Amino acid sequence: MSLDTVLAAPPHPWQAAIVDLDGTMVDTLGDFELALNRSLAELGLPGVDRAFIEHTVGKGSAHLLRSTLAHVQADAAHYDALWAAYQRHYLAINGQASVVYPGVVEGLTRLREAGLRLACLTNKPTAFARPLLQAKGLDGFFTHVFGGDAFARTKPDPLPLLKTCEALGSAPAVTLMVGDSSNDARAARAAGCPVVLVAYGYNHGEPPESAQPDAVLARLDALELGALRPRGG
Numbered sequence: 001m002s003l004d005t006v007l008a009a010p011p012h013p014w015q016a017a018i019v020d021l022d023g024t025m026v027d028t029l030g031d032f033e034l035a036l037n038r039s040l041a042e043l044g045l046p047g048v049d050r051a052f053i054e055h056t057v058g059k060g061s062a063h064l065l066r067s068t069l070a071h072v073q074a075d076a077a078h079y080d081a082l083w084a085a086y087q088r089h090y091l092a093i094n095g096q097a098s099v100v101y102p103g104v105v106e107g108l109t110r111l112r113e114a115g116l117r118l119a120c121l122t123n124k125p126t127a128f129a130r131p132l133l134q135a136k137g138l139d140g141f142f143t144h145v146f147g148g149d150a151f152a153r154t155k156p157d158p159l160p161l162l163k164t165c166e167a168l169g170s171a172p173a174v175t176l177m178v179g180d181s182s183n184d185a186r187a188a189r190a191a192g193c194p195v196v197l198v199a200y201g202y203n204h205g206e207p208p209e210s211a212q213p214d215a216v217l218a219r220l221d222a223l224e225l226g227a228l229r230p231r232g233g
Helices: 004-007 031-044 050-056 061-071 077-091 102-113 126-135 159-168 182-191
Strands: 015-018 115-121 144-145 174-179 194-196 215-217
Touching: 015 159, 031 050, 031 061, 050 061, 061 077, 061 159, 077 126, 102 115, 115 159, 126 144, 144 159, 159 174, 159 182, 174 182, 182 194
Parallel strands: 015 115, 015 174, 115 144, 174 194, 194 215
Antiparallel strands: none
């Protein structure tokens, strides 16, 4: 191997990264709390507290709303009306009560500067995800943004990760999943992607270590690409 080849070799094996949104890049509990409780009040139903929301989000809006109706002991027949109200209220307040986690901008900048192609993959509806990324100044980092309605199935099914890898033009084994919950970890494992989880997100009340990721990060900018290995590598 020539010296030129050695100098030209990349410092890491990664082609791309897929990054989750809620609980990974943005703390959106405030948005969920406002939109959900305004929607419940509109239907004359009791509200829910932030702890319930924190343990329930992450599996898409349908799961959140059905779980909420069960939690407040309301008839499941309220679902369609609650969905319509929730869509309206969430779009109206999207981003107003949420904050970007410390280290996210720096971490995304480092990933991009390391040559990785980036996609945002979330179970949040695409109509919510894109405006939120724009409002928080994060949209410019991503070549693709896929919400929970982008594919036939959502995380923890591996299909969204496999389809996102196709869009990025990267092999799953060298595409890193960055998330905050067991949904992200399970989807990544099934898709053949390595996975790291942040320590501060919404993991249904469970520690992120319980999902057995390749690493747990205190902040996104603590990610060391060279310390991780591709699947099967």
